[in-house]
Amino acid sequence: MNRASYTAARLLQIVPTFILIGIVVFVLVRILPGGPVAALLGDKASDEAIERITRQLGLDAPILVQFWRFLETIARGDLGDSIAYHVAVVRLIAERLPVTLLLTGMATIFAIALAVPLAFVAAVTQNRWPDLAIRGAFQVGLSSPIFYVGLILLTVFAGAMHIFPVGGYGETPGEHLYHLFLPALALALSFSAVIMRSLRASVIEVLSAEFVDFARAKGLRRRIVLGRHVLRNALISTVALIGLQIGDLLGGAVITESVFAVPGVGRLMVDSIFARDYPVIQGLTLALAVLVSLVFLATDLVQMALDPRVAK
Amino acid sequence: MGSLHARLLAGVGMFVGLALASAGAEAATRGGTLIYARYADSLFLDPVLNDANVDIWILTNLYDTLLAPTSDGQGVSPSLATKWDVATDGKTVTLTLRSGVKFSDGSPLTPQDVKWSLDRARDPKAGAWNFTLAAVDTIETGPDTVVLKLKHADPTLLPALATFNAAILPQKQFEASSGSSMEEKAKAFAEHPIGTGPFAFVSWKRGEVMKLKRNDYYWKMGEDGKPLPYLDALEFPVIPDDSTRLLKLKAGEIDGTEFVPYARVKDLQADPSLRMELWPSTRVRYLTLYVGDKYKDGSPNPISNPKVRQALNYAINKDAVIQITTLNLGKPMRSYMSSSTPLFSGAAPLYPYDPAKAKALLAEAGFANGFSFSCLSLSGNGDDANDLTAAQQMWAQIGVKLKIEQVDNPTRTAKYRAEDFQCRTSAWTDDIADPSEITSYFAYYPNIHSLHSGFDDKRIDELFEKSQEENDKTARTAEYKEIQDRYNSAAPIVYLYETPYPVAFRKNAKGFVQIPLGNNLFESAYIEK
Numbered sequence: 001m002n003r004a005s006y007t008a009a010r011l012l013q014i015v016p017t018f019i020l021i022g023i024v025v026f027v028l029v030r031i032l033p034g035g036p037v038a039a040l041l042g043d044k045a046s047d048e049a050i051e052r053i054t055r056q057l058g059l060d061a062p063i064l065v066q067f068w069r070f071l072e073t074i075a076r077g078d079l080g081d082s083i084a085y086h087v088a089v090v091r092l093i094a095e096r097l098p099v100t101l102l103l104t105g106m107a108t109i110f111a112i113a114l115a116v117p118l119a120f121v122a123a124v125t126q127n128r129w130p131d132l133a134i135r136g137a138f139q140v141g142l143s144s145p146i147f148y149v150g151l152i153l154l155t156v157f158a159g160a161m162h163i164f165p166v167g168g169y170g171e172t173p174g175e176h177l178y179h180l181f182l183p184a185l186a187l188a189l190s191f192s193a194v195i196m197r198s199l200r201a202s203v204i205e206v207l208s209a210e211f212v213d214f215a216r217a218k219g220l221r222r223r224i225v226l227g228r229h230v231l232r233n234a235l236i237s238t239v240a241l242i243g244l245q246i247g248d249l250l251g252g253a254v255i256t257e258s259v260f261a262v263p264g265v266g267r268l269m270v271d272s273i274f275a276r277d278y279p280v281i282q283g284l285t286l287a288l289a290v291l292v293s294l295v296f297l298a299t300d301l302v303q304m305a306l307d308p309r310v311a312k
Numbered sequence: 313m314g315s316l317h318a319r320l321l322a323g324v325g326m327f328v329g330l331a332l333a334s335a336g337a338e339a340a341t342r343g344g345t346l347i348y349a350r351y352a353d354s355l356f357l358d359p360v361l362n363d364a365n366v367d368i369w370i371l372t373n374l375y376d377t378l379l380a381p382t383s384d385g386q387g388v389s390p391s392l393a394t395k396w397d398v399a400t401d402g403k404t405v406t407l408t409l410r411s412g413v414k415f416s417d418g419s420p421l422t423p424q425d426v427k428w429s430l431d432r433a434r435d436p437k438a439g440a441w442n443f444t445l446a447a448v449d450t451i452e453t454g455p456d457t458v459v460l461k462l463k464h465a466d467p468t469l470l471p472a473l474a475t476f477n478a479a480i481l482p483q484k485q486f487e488a489s490s491g492s493s494m495e496e497k498a499k500a501f502a503e504h505p506i507g508t509g510p511f512a513f514v515s516w517k518r519g520e521v522m523k524l525k526r527n528d529y530y531w532k533m534g535e536d537g538k539p540l541p542y543l544d545a546l547e548f549p550v551i552p553d554d555s556t557r558l559l560k561l562k563a564g565e566i567d568g569t570e571f572v573p574y575a576r577v578k579d580l581q582a583d584p585s586l587r588m589e590l591w592p593s594t595r596v597r598y599l600t601l602y603v604g605d606k607y608k609d610g611s612p613n614p615i616s617n618p619k620v621r622q623a624l625n626y627a628i629n630k631d632a633v634i635q636i637t638t639l640n641l642g643k644p645m646r647s648y649m650s651s652s653t654p655l656f657s658g659a660a661p662l663y664p665y666d667p668a669k670a671k672a673l674l675a676e677a678g679f680a681n682g683f684s685f686s687c688l689s690l691s692g693n694g695d696d697a698n699d700l701t702a703a704q705q706m707w708a709q710i711g712v713k714l715k716i717e718q719v720d721n722p723t724r725t726a727k728y729r730a731e732d733f734q735c736r737t738s739a740w741t742d743d744i745a746d747p748s749e750i751t752s753y754f755a756y757y758p759n760i761h762s763l764h765s766g767f768d769d770k771r772i773d774e775l776f777e778k779s780q781e782e783n784d785k786t787a788r789t790a791e792y793k794e795i796q797d798r799y800n801s802a803a804p805i806v807y808l809y810e811t812p813y814p815v816a817f818r819k820n821a822k823g824f825v826q827i828p829l830g831n832n833l834f835e836s837a838y839i840e841k
Contacts, residue, residue, distance in 0.1 A: 032722070032723075033719075033722065033723040033726050033727075034720075034721075034722025034723045034724075034725055034726035035722070035726070036722075038722065038725045038726060038729055039721065039722040039725060040355075040364075041363070041440060042363070042364065042725070043725060043728065043738070044363070044440075044753060045363075045440055046440065046759070046760065047729075047760075049439075049440035050729075052437070056495070084355050084356075085355055085356065085518055086355070086356045086499050086502065087499075087503075087518070092518060095517060095518070096519065151555055151556075154555075154556060154559055155559065158559065158563060159559045159562060159563055162563065165563075165565060166556060166559045166560040166563050166565055167551060167553075167556045167559075167560060168549060168551075168560075168565070169520060258552055258553050259553050259555075259556055260556065261549070261550070261551040261552070261553065261556055261557075261560075263517065263519045263520035263550070267519060267552070268519060271519070274720060274721060274722070275722075276722045
C-alpha cells in the first residue's frame with residue numbers, strides 16, 4: 001500500500017470512530033445525574049421555570065428524537081448552541097481550541113527538547129552518575145502533580161521574579177507564546193519524563209543490536225553511529241509513544257489551564273460538565289476525537305518515514 | 313468568644329468608616345483601566361432570561377433600574393426615576409423619569425422603553441423572575457412619567473423595581489436585533505447589550521475576559537461635578553484558581569479580585585501594597601434538612617421531629633465552626649435571614665452551643681442512643697468539607713452519626729429538587745432589598761416546599777401572604793417578627809454563620825462598592841495616579 005492510499009484509508013476509519021463516540025457521549029451525558037436546566041437555573045428556580053426551559057430546549061422529547069435532532073445538527077455541520085452561554089458550540093470551540101493546541105504543541109516541543117538529549121546522555125552513561133542524576137530528576141518530574149508544579153513555577157518565576165506573567169493568555173501572538181511558556185513547561189515536565197524513560201531504554205537496546213556492532217566494526221565514527229543509526233531506530237517506538245500520549249496531554253491541559261487561567265478547551269470541558277451543558281460536551285468530545293485520530297495518523301506517518309516496514 | 317465578634321464588628325466598622333473617609337477626603341482621579349479578576353465568567357447578559365449571580369452582579373454596570381438598592385441594602389434610592397409616589401391605597405405607583413437620560417449608543421430613554429422593559433420582565437412566559445412584578449396590572453406612560461396600576465397593594469414592589477430583572481433596555485434596538493422570536497432577539501441583543509448604566513459593552517471572550525468602557529452618556533455626576541464613571545475602561549478576566557488570582561494581584565497584574573479564600577485574608581491584610589475589603593453581605597451558610605415524616609425509600613425520618621432538629625442545632629459549636637471555616641470572619645446567625653436583610657428581627661445568636669441540652673432533647677424525642685443520617689456536600693468545596701467534618705465530630709458527641717456524601721453540583725441540585733435527601737450544604741444571598749424573597753424560599757411552603765425540606769407551617773403561610781399585600785410598615789414588621797420566631801424555633805435548617813464578601817484591591821484602586829445584595833458597583837471606582 002502506498003502512503004497516499006494508506007492515509008486515505010486511515011481518514012475513512014475516522015468516520016465510524018466519530019459516529020461511535022457520538023453515540024457514547026450522547027448517552028453518557030444523559031446518564032449523569034442532574035440536567036442542564038436545573039444546573040443553569042440553580043436552587044432558586046421554580047418547577048414551572050425548569051419545565052418551560054426544558055421544553056424550549058427540546059429536552060423533554062424522547063431520547064431517540066433528541067438523538068435524531070443531534071444527528072441533524074451534525075449533518076448541517078453545526079454542533080448546536082451552548083445551553084449555558086447561549087452561543088453556538090462551534091464558536092466556543094473555534095475560540096478556544098487554538099489556545100489548547102498551542103499549549104499542548106509548545107509542551108510537546110519542550111518535552112522533546114528536554115528529553116531527547118538527556119535520554120541519550122543517560123543511555124550512553126548507563127548506571128553511572130550522569131544517568132542516575134538524570135533519571136532521578138525525571139522521576140521527581142514524573143511524580144509531581146501538574147497542579148503543584150504549576151503553582152511552584154508561578155510563584156517563583158512570575159510571582160517573585162516577575163520574569164513571566166501570572167497566567168492569562170495575552171492579546172497578540174507574541175504575548176500568547178510569552179503567557180504560555182510556564183504552563184507549557186509545567187505540562188512538559190511529566191511528559192518529558194515519560195519520553196526520556198522510553199527513549200533511554202530504546203537507545204540502550206539499540207546500542208546492543210548487531211547492526212550497531214557492525215557499524216562500529218566498519219570503523220564509522222561514534223557520532224555517526226549514534227546520530228544516524230541509533231537515534232533513528234530508537235525514535236521509532238518513542239514517536240509512537242509521543243502520539244499515544246496526546247490523550248494524557250489533553251488531560252493535563254485541563255489542570256494546567258485552570259491553574260494558569262488559560263482560556264482553552266480543557267477548562268471549557270470541565271465547566272460544561274459541571275453545567276451539564278450537553279451540546280458543548282458532545283461537540284467538544286467529537287472535536288477532540290477527530291483531533292486525537294489525526295494525531296494518531298500523523299504519528300503513524302512519521303513512523304513510516306522513520307521505518308518503512310510499518311507501512312507494510 | 314464574644315470578644316472576637318466584637319473585634320470583627322469593630323474591624324468592619326473601621327473599614328466602612330475608612331471607606332467613607334477616603335471617598336470624602338480624596339478627590340478621585342479620572343481615566344485609566346481597572347482590571348478586576350473574577351472566579352467565574354458571566355453566562356448570558358440578559359436581565360430577564362437569566363439569574364445567575366455571575367451575571368446579575370455585573371449587569372448593574374450595564375443597565376439601570378428605575379430605583380436602586382441603597383448601599384446598605386435596606387431600602388431604595390432614586391435611579392432612572394427621580395421621584396415615586398405611592399397612592400394611599402397602595403394600588404397606584406407613579407414614577408417620574410429623570411430627564412435627559414441616554415443609552416450608551418446616544419439614543420434617548422423614553423417612558424415607552426420603561427413600559428416595554430417592565431412588561432417583558434413581568435411576562436410569565438419570559439423569565440423565572442416575573443413573580444417580583446406579578447402585582448402589576450397595567451402600565452401607563454405620560455410625557456415624563458410611568459404609572460403602574462396594581463392588582464393589590466404590594467410592599468415589595470419598590471424593592472422589585474430596584475432588582476436586576478427590572479432593568480430598562482432600549483425597545484427599538486432590542487426589537488431590531490436579529491431573530492424571529494423574543495428569545496432569539498434576546499440572544500442577539502445580549503451579544504452587544506446597550507443600557508443606560510455607567511459602562512458600555514465592548515467585547516467578551518467567553519471564559520477569558522469581558523471588556524467594558526465608560527458610557528459617555530451616563531447621567532450620574534461624580535464628586536468633581538462631571539459625569540461618572542471615573543474610569544475609562546473596566547476589564548473582567550476570569551481566573552478560576554484562587555491561588556493564581558491572588559498571585560496575580562500581588563504581582564500587580566490585576567487591580568482587584570473577588571472571593572478571596574478566608575484562609576488568605578490575614579496574609580493579604582498584612583501586604584502593604586494591598587487593601588483587603590470585607591463588605592457586609594446578606595450571605596448565610598446553613599444545612600438544609602429534609603423534615604418530612606418519611607424518606608423516599610419509605611424509612612421513618614428522625615429529623616421530622618422538631619426536638620431532634622433543635623438538638624442538632626444545640627450540638628453545633630458555632631464559634632468553632634466559624635473559626636475552622638472562616639477563620640473568624642463569619643458571625644453566628646440570629647435568624648434564617650441575614651442581619652443585613654430588611655425587617656430582620658433576630659435578637660441573639662440562635663441555639664448557643666449546649667451539648668447537654670442537645671442530649672436531653674434527643675432523649676425526649678426518643679433517640680437517647682442517637683441515630684445516623686447523611687449529608688450531601690459539594691466535592692472539592694473546602695467550606696463544605698470544613699463545615700461538615702466539624703459537624704460530624706460535634707454530632708458524634710451526642711450519638712448522632714453523620715455520613716458525608718460528596719457529589720457535584722448538578723447531582724446535588726437534582727436530589728434536592730426531587731426532595732430525595734436527608735441534609736445538604738447550602739448558602740443563600742438575597743437579590744432583593746426585602747425579606748420576602750428569602751422568606752418565600754425558606755419558610756413559605758407553596759413556593760418550593762420551604763427549600764424542598766417539606767417544612768409546612770400554615771400560620772407562616774398565612775402571615776406571609778398577608779405581609780405580601782400589607783401596606784402598613786408596622787404591621788408588616790410584626791408579621792415578619794412572628795414568621796422568623798416560628799421558623800427559627802422549628803429549625804428546619806442547621807444554622808451555621810453569616811459571612812462578609814471578601815474582596816481585595818491594590819492600594820491605589822479605590823472607590824469600589826459591593827452592596828449586601830452582592831452587586832459590584834464600579835461607577836465611583838478609580839485608580840489613583
